[in-house]
Amino acid sequence: MSRRELDPRKELILKVVTDDYIESAEPVGSRTIARKYNLGLSPATIRNEMADLEEGGYLKQPHVSAGRIPSHQGYRYYVDALMSQQDLTEEELAVIRSYFADRSRELDSILQQTVKILSQLTRYPSLMLGPTLKPSIFKHVQLISLSAHDLLVLIVTDMGIIENKVIALEAPVSQGDLDRVSYLLNKKLRGQPFAKFKSSLFREIRDEMKADNGIFQKAVDLILKTMETRNKERIYLDGIINILDHPEFKEVEKFKLLMELMEEEERLYRLLSTRQQGIRISIGEENQEEAAQECSLITANYEVGGQVVGTNGVIGPTRMEYAHVVSVVDFMAQKLSEFLSKL
Amino acid sequence: MSRRELDPRKELILKVVTDDYIESAEPVGSRTIARKYNLGLSPATIRNEMADLEEGGYLKQPHVSAGRIPSHQGYRYYVDALMSQQDLTEEELAVIRSYFADRSRELDSILQQTVKILSQLTRYPSLMLGPTLKPSIFKHVQLISLSAHDLLVLIVTDMGIIENKVIALEAPVSQGDLDRVSYLLNKKLRGQPFAKFKSSLFREIRDEMKADNGIFQKAVDLILKTMETRNKERIYLDGIINILDHPEFKEVEKFKLLMELMEEEERLYRLLSTRQQGIRISIGEENQEEAAQECSLITANYEVGGQVVGTNGVIGPTRMEYAHVVSVVDFMAQKLSEFLSKL
DNA sequence: GTTAGCACTCGCAAAAGGCGAGTGCTAAGC
DNA sequence: GCTTAGCACTCGCCTTTTGCGAGTGCTAAC
Structure with missing residues (x-):
């Protein structure tokens, strides 16, 4: 540059x-x-x-x-x-470290908390793109009958729950039958990294199932499809109010534009998603997203096993405390990477 | 009155x-x-x-x-x-009905969607207090080993997943052992309504487990505690921006007060929770919550099997379209009750 | 190349003025 | 006695005016 x-x-x-x-x-x-x-x-x-x-x-x-x-x-x-490098204060380090010391929570609330801490430390709205499935290891699938025609499918990875969906069945099935399917799927898949999931593997399983019991054909198809093309990663937000402390947003209209962006997952997704490694700073018009063109965005990707899986970041006015925020976002991504890798 | x-x-x-x-x-x-x-x-x-x-x-x-x-x-x-009664328009009825016609989603996203529709129809911020466990029927518990020392506990009710928690274990356990515990717990509990869960039942199970395998003692204890005292119901929010369309919030400070309220689950919980049946309208100072004293709150409880399980509602300026909002909130609660009862 | 001096610009905040919507009161009318 | 026309008065708000001050660019001297 x-x-x-x-x-x-x-x-x-x-x-x-x-x-x-x-x-x-x-x-x-x-x-x-x-x-x-x-x-x-x-x-x-x-x-x-x-x-x-x-x-x-x-x-x-x-x-x-x-x-x-x-x-x-x-x-x-x-x-x-x-910009002069600005190290985190002892307090800030302590907050982050002690936060990651406590490990007994499930993935979703860990990410929610992370983004909350990020906004507390930076005093800006902060965002987070939840981890992708790819580098995870398949742990468990469970089919649970909710009613005669509704089936809950749970997919669990080494990082925690990733997907849960209700599927409507045409023909009623018993929990016992479902348990058998779950058992077979688990036997095939447990311990496998998602990255290895190929259509061939699924076809193989499906064929095995077919031989076993025809009525599950459709259900199994659906489950496999779910596993192949899972929904977008969840987006976490916190501390949107912080933006109101800055005079550039004292006019409601300015704020509203940003708030609208915050309520639309699709646009946030586009804003955040990138597989670029390390810290990223987008200033004003460098952002594609129109509503963010009077803002700057500082993001860093976090990794599991050396592979980028998600993004955390902070958004604020272009007049932003770049030095401080860069340090916090970077450190946070680092710690989060370590934390998730340990799971 | x-x-x-x-x-x-x-x-x-x-x-x-x-x-x-x-x-x-x-x-x-x-x-x-x-x-x-x-x-x-x-x-x-x-x-x-x-x-x-x-x-x-x-x-x-x-x-x-x-x-x-x-x-x-x-x-x-x-x-x-x-106030003259204001019936919902055909469009509004259609939106709600067609929304509830599509059933194949899981509980969490149903509630998230419901609150989104509520805010779209009323053009006010809308809120929802997720359903309590009590009238649900226990469907499934699953213990899944995430790593040598981490255990994921899933509890599923007839309405969908309700609880998932990671528990740290002192001693490593195998998935096979966990499956056995899951199996036993399910045998004991499946089909039981949560309301019937009593300490005595848990003690009985624990004793049986103890005889079976001492090392699960602590894990089982934790699980049982989770089941007894589960977290607060989740709170869903949507359409906060709508409030900005009203002149009473053109000053940022006014809006900020409300926004702070929206970011604090604890306060929202106090605002929403009531077991009172039917529609409830709190006008301005009638609200305990200070930040909402220039607002009115219209809520209705929804039920499963004749028992109140949650609340949905709308918040807006005291100068609110009471007639319309009452109709929408009421109808929505009704439909949601039906929907959940059918599960 | 640096700096003191100076005239000039212009946003902003406070003051002044005028407008108009709305009121309360009075007295006349039905 | 309730209703209403008429009228003087109030007062928020919008617009205009004014003055201030921070800041600039240019010029000329160091």
Whole structure:
């Protein structure tokens, strides 16, 4: 990316402007900088530099008689080259560590809690794309008769429940029969990684079933299809209110746009999903999603056994505490990876 | 309650004022009423009546030179005695009916969907308190080994999955052993209503287990405790953004208060939980919850086998379309009751 | 290249003014 | 005695005006 294309003094001023704006949410003027940051430069000099930075597209002025704020390009440069690394405080580390120390919960609530902690630590809305099935190991399938014609199918992986679906049957079946099917499926599949599930394996099972009992044909088909093409990963959200603490959302309309995005899983999914490794920062218009074009999104993928399985992240105004959030999101993804890998 | 304590003309005027204010969100004046509603009364007469209604506490003036709006007492009278019944439109009926016609989903997503439809039909945020365990029938328990020391416990009722928990074991156990325990528990419990679960039954099972295999003692204890004291019912939410369409929430602070409430399950639980039968309307300060004191809450309980198991409802400004929402919430609860009872 | 000085811009907040919807009161009418 | 026309009055709100101040760009001197 674009780095080291500005001379050191311009970089310094861009950094100071960005830092100050992130903190204050007010356009920052040359006087403020001179007074507050002791750079050994007069306001006039700073003004000249700022004019250059504006010409280069790194800063902009909301209106003529105001100070400067970073443009998207300015933020991008800041994030890529200027931002000072900010380590997590002891408290923050402690919160995350102690959270992951307690292991006796099921997957769903672990993820829900994770995203809650993420929003508490960053003070921004946070999101999470739940883990994919692929690298998991099949643990168990169970068919449970709910009524004469309804069948509950449970699929459990080494990480916990992944899928549960009710299937309507045409012909009634007894729990005993279901147990036999469950037993056979488990015998075939237990301990296998999902990644290995191939159509051939399913066909083999189906044929075996057919020989065994014809009436299960349809049910088994459905189950196998469920296993092959499972629903989208669940999306977890927390701390949406945090966004209201920032002046860029004081107008209800702005907030509403974002809130609408939050209520639509499909769009969130598109926003989050990427198999790119490591931390990802999308600033403003870099986001495809229109409602998020005045926002920045910081995400990191988490892994199980070296393979990316999900994403956690934080969304906020482009004027976001990048340094801090990057640290938290990164560390969180790391810990979550460790945690899930241990399961 | 207070009904028929106003003469018919005062009632008429209170009704007209309330209807108009609900629609327009603007204080309504005597001229407007005379012009718009053709009551055969001059503005002056209406003014006199309104002055009386204000003295009686049914109306109030936001400020001297404005029209009148209903007070909480006014809304209460309106709701109890004046509100005209508003039947659901054919479309609305169709939406709900066709929704409940499709049965092949699992409980959790049914409830999630229900609350979504509720908010779409009413255009207010809607809430739902998930069903309690009590009137359900135990269908299945399954112990699944996730790793050497982690055990997934699943409890399934006739309505679908209800509980799944990970339990840490001290000593490793094999899946085969777990299957045996599952089998025994199921033999004892399948088909029993949860309401019949008594400590004595559990003790009996535990004793039998003890004789069978000592190392399961602790696991079984945990499972039984889970069954006895299960977590709070889940709370479902949808359509929070709808509240932003109403001018009473145009100030972010007002909205934030409500949003904070929505993110705290504990408070929502207190707000919703009641075993009172039928429809319930809480207007403004009648709500205990402070954040909801400028709101009204309309809820109805749903039942399985004649026993109340959960609550669904809608929250909105006190200036709410009571008649319509009451119909929707009521019908929805009814259909949901039917649906769940059929399972 | 840096900086002091200065005229200029312009958003914003407070003050001023005018409008209009709505009221209460009074007195006349049915 | 209830109803209503008439009228003076109130007061929130919208618009306009005004003044302030933060900030700028330019110029000229260092």
